[in-house]
Amino acid sequence: MSPADGVETGHTVGSDAYGTLCPQPSFEAYFSEILLCKNELNDTLNNLSHWMKDEHMEKNLVTQLDSVFIRKDPYGVVLIIAPWNYPIHLFLVPLIGAIAAGNCVIVKPSETTKNTERLVAEALPCYLDNDCFAVVTAGVEETTKLLENKFDYIFFTGSPSVGRIIMTAAAKHLTPVTLELGGKNPCYVSDNCEVQNVARRVAWGRFFNAGQTCVAPDYILCSVEMREKLMPALREAITEFYGSNPQESPDFARIVGDKQFRRIRTLLSSGRVAIGGQTDEQERYIAPTVLVDVQPSDPVMQEKILGPILPIVTAASMDEAINLINTRERPLIVYVFSSDKKVMNQVLEWTSRGGFCGNDTLMHMTLTSLPFGGIDSSLGKYHSKFTFDTFTHHRSCLHRSMALETTNALCYPPYTQQKLGLVCFASEVKRQGTCTLL
Structure with a gap:
């Protein structure tokens, strides 16, 4: 499917992906839910024959006549639990990798996005072997019972609170897990940058899908001087994107559900509303909003x-901004905007986050060559080959030759110093050159 196949810019009220009362611009839906999934699938199909091959490894002197390799085995039965904010993308991308790795899969879509849940339950059995792939439509109680079963791997995307429940259930069976749990992604804006470009790129990343994106910039860190430059630029960017009244714009999405709407609305009490702040509960509309005078302790x-x-949030210097970033839980990504490469590199080197993106937002997600995953906020990584590897047991294999038994006999008792010396010579890994720790 392509944009010419019927996808047009505009609200898609009642869209399959987002539910009857949750419109999203078709451009954003096609870009995030269709195009990126097609890229993931095509990259996997293009490279799977290479990924799945035995990987032949280095040998020592003792094993020169032997076969040393890594075999790529599936784990077995995989459970994928998807969230509501990108309900197609975030179940389909891990599913592609799980199938490519040879696993059977049970998919549990989010019950919040009812239309997607129904679509997946009806469509998936039409295309995949029902003996190997199944869809479970379930709420919290049913999902809790589902987790009592033993799976060979569990892949979950969602909140940290539910992630802890998933991990506890997995621990009972010693089941390996991948947890993608989000986090508050900082965006540091230095004093030397193109303010208009920063405003447009940050506004696009923050307000794409009405901000319901786990890798969106969650807050800006900058000096007071940069804040004063950014405010009019952000206001101009929002107007450029969505017009003078974003509620009437066909390019601005709505909040996915009533529960989510009420939670987000309470956050407007933090700091002071400088741009936006309007809400409409019936439409689940919250305007593109910028808060200032925000303290790190605010809700x-x-x-x-x-x-x-x-x-x-204001920070007097780059060092202060880095310190604030490092005192908080490590999220999925850190964003930096600066015209100075030294600033960019310093933030990269002195912060530890899942990923890094300089002078833009979200665009790292378009690259199948980069892994996706956090540290504190996540366990594991995926996307393209990294998804294949996630759902693959890398099985170490050695096929020894039955010849040269006299050489093998060096390892057998009775032991002697001469035997030990020969074994060390044949199997020891030698240091080559020097290693300098910076």
């Missing part, structure tokens, strides 16, 4: 926003 800074709210 909006204590949880993942997943809504169209952009707090600005």
